[in-house]
Amino acid sequence: MELYGIYVLWLRDLKRYIRARSRIIGSLGMPIFFLAFLGIGFRRAQIPSLPENLSYIDFLAPGIVSMVVLFTGTFSGVSIVWDRQFGFLREIMVSPLSRTTISLGRTIGGATTAIIQGTLMLFVSFLVGFRPALDGLIYSMFFMVLIAISFTGLGIAISTLMEDIHGFQLVINFFLFPLFFLSGALFPISELPPFLRSLTYLNPLTYGVDGMRWSLVRFSEFSPLVDLSVLFVFSVFVILLSTFMFERTEVG
Amino acid sequence: MKIVMRGEELQPVAIRVENLSKDFGSLRAVNSVSFEVVSGEVFGLLGPNGAGKTTLIKMLCTLLKPTSGKAEIAGFDIVKNPSEVRKNIGIVFQEPTLDVELTAKENLDFHGRLYGMDGKKRNERIKEVLKLVGLEDRADELVKKFSGGMQRRLEIARGFMHFPKVLFLDEPTLGLDVQTRRKIWEYIDKVRKEEDITIILTTHYIEEAENLCDRVAIIDHGNIIALDTVERLKNRVGEDSIEIVTEGDVSDFIELMKSANLRVVRTEEGLMVSAGEAERLIPQIFSLANKNGIVIKSVSLKKSSLEDVFILLTGRKIREESSSGALHVMRARRMGR
Ligand SMILES: Nc1ncnc2c1ncn2[C@@H]1O[C@H](COP(=O)(O)OP(=O)(O)OP(=O)(O)O)[C@@H](O)[C@H]1O
Ligand SMILES: [Mg+2]
Numbered sequence: 001m002e003l004y005g006i007y008v009l010w011l012r013d014l015k016r017y018i019r020a021r022s023r024i025i026g027s028l029g030m031p032i033f034f035l036a037f038l039g040i041g042f043r044r045a046q047i048p049s050l051p052e053n054l055s056y057i058d059f060l061a062p063g064i065v066s067m068v069v070l071f072t073g074t075f076s077g078v079s080i081v082w083d084r085q086f087g088f089l090r091e092i093m094v095s096p097l098s099r100t101t102i103s104l105g106r107t108i109g110g111a112t113t114a115i116i117q118g119t120l121m122l123f124v125s126f127l128v129g130f131r132p133a134l135d136g137l138i139y140s141m142f143f144m145v146l147i148a149i150s151f152t153g154l155g156i157a158i159s160t161l162m163e164d165i166h167g168f169q170l171v172i173n174f175f176l177f178p179l180f181f182l183s184g185a186l187f188p189i190s191e192l193p194p195f196l197r198s199l200t201y202l203n204p205l206t207y208g209v210d211g212m213r214w215s216l217v218r219f220s221e222f223s224p225l226v227d228l229s230v231l232f233v234f235s236v237f238v239i240l241l242s243t244f245m246f247e248r249t250e251v252g
Numbered sequence: 253m254k255i256v257m258r259g260e261e262l263q264p265v266a267i268r269v270e271n272l273s274k275d276f277g278s279l280r281a282v283n284s285v286s287f288e289v290v291s292g293e294v295f296g297l298l299g300p301n302g303a304g305k306t307t308l309i310k311m312l313c314t315l316l317k318p319t320s321g322k323a324e325i326a327g328f329d330i331v332k333n334p335s336e337v338r339k340n341i342g343i344v345f346q347e348p349t350l351d352v353e354l355t356a357k358e359n360l361d362f363h364g365r366l367y368g369m370d371g372k373k374r375n376e377r378i379k380e381v382l383k384l385v386g387l388e389d390r391a392d393e394l395v396k397k398f399s400g401g402m403q404r405r406l407e408i409a410r411g412f413m414h415f416p417k418v419l420f421l422d423e424p425t426l427g428l429d430v431q432t433r434r435k436i437w438e439y440i441d442k443v444r445k446e447e448d449i450t451i452i453l454t455t456h457y458i459e460e461a462e463n464l465c466d467r468v469a470i471i472d473h474g475n476i477i478a479l480d481t482v483e484r485l486k487n488r489v490g491e492d493s494i495e496i497v498t499e500g501d502v503s504d505f506i507e508l509m510k511s512a513n514l515r516v517v518r519t520e521e522g523l524m525v526s527a528g529e530a531e532r533l534i535p536q537i538f539s540l541a542n543k544n545g546i547v548i549k550s551v552s553l554k555k556s557s558l559e560d561v562f563i564l565l566t567g568r569k570i571r572e573e574s575s576s577g578a579l580h581v582m583r584a585r586r587m588g589r
Binding site: 087095 | 317338339341347352368
């Protein structure tokens with residue numbers, strides 16, 4: 001029953017995702033421009049901590065794919081606030097599904113759309129000249145799944161603290177962008193001064209980006225096992241946190 | 253399920269509420285409310301804005317925790333056993349709760365799945381409930397293209413789709429125009445006849461309570477101030493009356509009516525007949541007048557309504573803007589809680 005409940009919520013998320021075609025494309029717009037213009041602009045730049053044979057586009061693309069997963073995941077987690085605002089959350093909350101099921105269903109549904117978006121971005125990046133290791137596509141999947149689950153869950157946890165959708169800009173500007181810029185997605189973290197660098201160590205996305213990069217272009221600043229473990233522990237923590245927080249919300 | 257005596261028959265109790273209260277900070281929204289609703293009944297909660305109707309409903313459907321008191325739905329305690337309660341109820345909230353990005357059918361399909369209905373049963377039931385609310389040819393349209401009334405009908409259909417024992421309707425026709433409102437009443441009436449269901453509905457439309465409910469609890473400032481059948485509540489303020497003015501002297505007419513067993517008195521301008529559902533007497537009165545060559549100049553009917561009951565009990569009208577309750581029609585905008 002509970003597993004079935006998760007499936008039902010997942011199905012709804014997917015249906016809505018597929019239906020919103022313009023949103024799918026629209027939300028890829030910014031990352032595509034990031035990739036294209038940063039990639040072109042810095043194509044001849046010398047970054048000391050990068051190996052000679054690694055082009056900037058190869059360095060950047062895994063970071064941009066991570067960005068897409070981060071943003072889509074967090075958005076779909078936070079979108080519970082929309083459901084609350086438009087009342088639909090109540091339809092779910094008075095059904096026999098437990099709060100845990102609801103929160104897990106949303107996490108998995110949101111994570112799935114984030115993974116699909118990330119994969120789309122990966123394909124798009126081929127067009128800009130990104131040439132990843134083919135077997136690495138499989139490894140990158142593991143990292144994408146973990147990033148997606150972590151940040152969708154975190155989005156849900158954040159949504160329980162939000163009164164209405166007006167807090168959304170705040171989340172984007174003061175949560176998502178700092179996470180993104182301090183993750184090593186755009187430049188190696190070893191380029192950062194010590195203070196900022198230590199911040200990036202606290203950022204779970206850093207390990208996601210690093211893992212993605214290891215998978216796709218075999219360059220990483222940590223060991224991929226470290227990346228995988230940190231991200232795994234973090235995603236478990238987030239699932240527990242979001243379920244706990246969701247359980248305590250009253251829909252009224 | 254517990255059995256209670258009501259009238260001659262033994263009927264199971266669908267809802268039992270005992271001293272239920274809810275505080276929001278220092279505000280007591282629902283104050284020690286008690287009542288019972290029998291299986292198959294349509295029970296109304298009538299009260300002005302802010303009376304506590306929605307709060308009461310939300311407690312009963314396990315969305316809010318009561319501050320004190322207890323309640324049972326279909327034999328299950330709302331605090332100790334919320335998940336069993338949820339399996340046995342359907343709700344139409346005051347505010348819309350449809351997913352407007354999905355079609356009517358998808359909304360119902362999702363609902364059926366939430367309540368664990370299997371595929372075959374779900375599809376049959378979707379057709380059935382859509383037909384019942386007259387939306388069978390809109391099944392595959394996106395809900396955002398529906399009018400307010402259609403959305404409301406869809407929500408009602410969804411509310412009873414999973415065969416709940418108790419259906420809650422919180423202001424089912426708030427903000428809808430007159431025709432749509434009447435349509436929805438017809439559908440609610442159909443649901444109660446065709447489904448094995450108990451309905452509890454809140455409203456601040458007098459006419460709605462009078463039309464749909466077997467019994468009505470009048471609620472004000474969180475208190476139930478009266479609870480009875482519609483007829484008996486109305487009897488508290490007296491019966492309907494018909495005022496008639498005729499050409500010439502009315503004495504003969506009064507005598508004629510008396511011999512026809514009508515209760516009639518002389519007034520300054522003419523005469524006045526009192527009765528339960530007085531409008532039913534008008535044809536009789538006219539034919540009596542015709543047969544005896546009496547010319548009626550004017551007739552006016554004054555219905556007693558639950559509004560009068562509310563005024564009697566509180567000194568206020570349920571809706572300040574509304575004038576003569578039953579005959580008055582108003583177009584309220586869709587408002588928040
Ligand atoms: N979540 C809440 N927090 C604080 N006060 C609330 C809350 N919900 C309702 N109230 C207050 O409780 C009282 C009863 O509100 P409720 O919504 O139950 O009234 P109602 O009878 O449904 O009114 P309406 O006809 O307008 O729907 C009101 O004074 C309202 O302001
Ligand atoms: Mg209300």
